Amino acid sequence: MIDSREHIVILGGGVGGCAAAYWLTATPELRAKYRVTLYQTGWRLGGKGASSRGESDQHRSEEHGPHVWFGFYENAFKTLRGAMEEHQRLGYTIGRFNTIDDLFMKAHEGVFYHHDEAANKWEPWKMTLPEYAGEPGDGTPCPDIRSNLWRMADHLALNLSKVGAFGPIATRFLKVMEKILGRSVAWQKAMTCPVGVDPGDPSGWASYLSRRLVHLAGDERHWYGEPLIGRGFKLLLDYVGWKLRRMKKRAKTSAEIRELCIADLYRTCLRGALVDLLLRDEMFRQLDQHEFLAWLKMHGAGFHTVKESPFLRGYYDTPFAFSKGQAHDTNNANFAAGAALRGFFRIFFGYKGCYVHRMNLGMGECVFIPLYRVLKERGVRFEFFHRVEALESNALGNRVTKIRINRQVDLAAGKDHYDPIKQVAVPQADKPPIIWPVWPEKPMEDQLDPATLPPADDPGLESHWSTHTSGTVELYDRMDPSANGHERFDHVVLAIPPAAHPHLAKDLLKRDTRFRVMVSTAETIRTIAAQFWFINQDALGWQGHDYFCELAMAGSGPDPFNIIIEATNILRTEATPGASHLLYLCGPASNDPNEPPADSDPGYPAREKARAKATALKWIQEEASLWPGVCYPNTSTLDPMALYHPDKNATVEQRLDWQYFRMNIDPGERYVLSTNTSAPNRLWPWESGFNNLVFSGDWCRNSIDIGCVESAVTSAMLAAHHLTGYPTRGMIDGLQYD
Structure with missing residues (x-):
């Protein structure tokens, strides 16, 4: 039939x-x-x-x-x-x-590793995000762009209050703007700061910025509103940016840098959104012609390189945003500004329920x-x-x-x-x-x-x-x-x-120019991955530290494995009795200029897997201090006997060999980048x-x-x-x- x-x-x-x-x-x-x-x-x-x-x-x-x-x-x-x-x-x-x-499983925390060069150690900066109403995909309305902006303004205000970048000038300015517009805003409770900062008095300066800023909207369909108040808030955010840059010069401790770093990122994204999307009436995708770091600098960021900001580095690490096939080369960090800003809004402020589900x-x-x-x-x-x-x-x-x-x-x-x-x-x-x-x-x-x-x-x-x-x-x-x-x-x-x-x-x-341009400008990158199983019954050495309350999900770690995720929950579905912890590692890998063409050299994938294994084993031994519990006592050197093997009497070499390694090199495995030279050419x-x-x-x-x-x-x-x-x-x- x-x-x-x-x-x-x-x-x-x-x-x-x-x-x-x-x-x-x-x-x-x-x-x-x-x-x-x-x-x-x-x-x-x-x-x-x-x-x-x-x-x-x-x-x-x-x-x-x-x-x-x-x-x-x-x-x-x-x-x-x-x-x-x-x-x-x-x-x-x-x-x-x-x-x-x-x-x-729900997750509320993220970790960004800060490298203290003076002490030559990696310090985890924990970020905790609040849980909002609803669950993704449950049929309830999603936060719109204006709601994302409101949440972001809340977080910014709380950080500014914490670091002392908010003062009487801002308060007086906001009251003048209310008077000019003939509009007042009823106080509403502020949100929880995403980096665990105590929000302090909710009736203080924090509510002035966040609640007045969210009232920008003159039209329910959009988050922006009257150009007058938009320009007014641009001046306010410029003042805050000037103050943060001055404070950055005086900051000495890691804690001070941490709070200034996140406050600066919030302020700059908020300022850039007001100027480009409200005052210049551009669309997110029109910003893709700019690279995100350059766009942040253009809007007055105090921290605008991936080397000085773990938050930015972690954000670049997540989509492997290193161009020209040069993994981990910070000179080639490239993330289209429109995609990056859109992603920033949605990941950290546009979610329902928890910000991450594992x-x-x-x-x-x-x-x-x-x-x-x-x-x-x-x-x-x-x-x-x-x-x-x-x-x-x-x-x-x-x-x-x-x-x-x-x-x-x-x-x-x-x-x-x-x-x-x-x-x-x-x-x-x-x-x-x-x-x-x-x-x-x-x-x-x-x-x-x-x-x-x-x-x-x-x-x-x-x-x-x-x-x-x-x-x-x-x-x-x-x-x-x-x-x-x-x-x-x-x-x-x-x-x-x-x-x-x-x-x-x-x-x-050959037949279609736009298709050809999209493909010819598209950039993809290899990735390297590894999995390590541990048997240390005393955990990974994090107890007694306020590093993580949940299974760790970290970015901006030591290259090449700058994405680190603890996946111990998956052990429940394996037959690996005695394994207590499971770590997933991943990062971008540079292109091989000598990569053989398709349908040739069938031994090439095996050689690349062996290279991934050698790279991963070298890394885990050099960076074992991230997990003190798997090191030899009073050292930062990995004890390989802490690695799981189904045979309890396995040798060191057998334990190392048993872990999992791979290099993702096939066209269908390579990660597609969002660079400022490729994103503008994407087609619907x-x-x-x-x-x-x-x-x-x-x-x-x-x-x-x-x-x-x-x-x-x-x-x-x-x-x-x-x-x-x-x-x-x-x-x-x-x-x-x-």
Whole structure:
């Protein structure tokens, strides 16, 4: 029987591809009108968000790198909440987890490491953020831009009150402005300062700035208001900036620098938003032509380099914002100002509930197992082991007419699909084992034709350097007269990152100038990741210090692993008895000028993994003082016997070897940067230049424009809306930040 539904082909099974499939099949009406096929390289979904369980009996969770979900991820949580509710209705569970609340734990703290050069030590600066009403994706209204500004003004006022940068001049100024405008503002209780500062008297100067500033809005739809009061507050913030810069010259202690540093960042972002978005009436994306550090300096920042501000360094570390493939070179720090300012507002002031939600499982299990099961039940066809090789244009240059795909392996005789989920039994002390569904570390060969499996020296079917193939699949545009006898498609969703486009979309790039410019200016960077398991029963040596009240989530740490996350909560889902702590480390890695081309040198990925291992082991031994509890007594040297190994009698070398290391070098694994030379050239999902092609991923324009889960899901929702009209634009959060 011929299926008359319109055929949507999704290329790539990362967040962008899976979220697009979710929204394209979200209603019975959509499923009746469209059929969806997703093509994925290798044996698992996830892209750079993929995770798996190792083949050993410990079933350890292995990631491309650490992941967290920020509290402003409204679209991502909305998608996953819906998927988990449907997942539960279908009778599925993920081990003992049934709901989205089981999958995540709330977090209120962040840590920024300050390097005291005089003492040559790293000092953690803890930041605690308040919990607001609602939960992301729960259907309640999200904070708008004006609400974000209000919260930010509160935090700024409290910091200024603490450091003494607020005084009678500011008070008199605000009263004059009230008189001129004929408007007074009833006092409301101030928020909690994000760095743990005692807000003091809530009826004092803090409320004057925050509550008068939030009353700027003359129109409910916008956070800004009358130009008169906007210019007035610009003068006030200029005065505050002058005072902070003077105080910076006199600051001597770490505590003084810490409070001035955060107050200066708040003041400068607030001042820049007032001037550029209110007085100059620009949009966030128009600011992308500036680099964020230069933009801060332009608005009078006292701390405007990543070397002197751990808060700025941590903010740059999170999106690996180092350009030209030069990781950790502060001269190449590059973050588009519009994306950076938008992200700053949303991460720290635009969230519901807690500012961060930590996963209790690997990303693959938390996100891609429920999505895969739900989509499979909806009728989405998954074609694993299909690597996209080329998209070709028609003669007019306005449609994708053919897609050529490498079928990497064949299924075993009698199999009509590959089942990618493996069930593993994780033992528990004095309890029955828990059955967890997981993505395995390698393909399950019992489902595959042994004659088509890759040779032993192949770097793996997910690798850019694999040359293995068992055949070619060609898909044709339904409007192409030569499509007879071939699989046809009506629409294409390209959910593969731009580092791969010069290889697979070469013909399209020749045809469309804007597409070509977006890809040619897009910058991506390698990342390096490691995981360390510890057995120290006396914790990591943080007890007795006011470093962290929760599992640590830190930025601006020692290079190259400047992102440090304690993921000890995930130990509960592993068979690693005796392991007491689990650390995830990640950071950017410089490009290799001698990187061999695709489909060549199959030994290259293994050599890069070995380099990642050597780098990580050298780092953990040099920087072990971050965790005094794993060092030899009265030293800052790592005691390698504190590293976990399933064999209690394992040697030092065995313990070091057992930890997990990886270098993310494939085009689909590289992180897409938001630089001031690339962000202005991003295209919306519908702007591909081809009538039947849309984009989906964190690399296209999506009102966030920073590489993250929320960016990918937002773009997927926009792509689905363009193709089908659903979800409606009113269902897509964050578009007001353009």
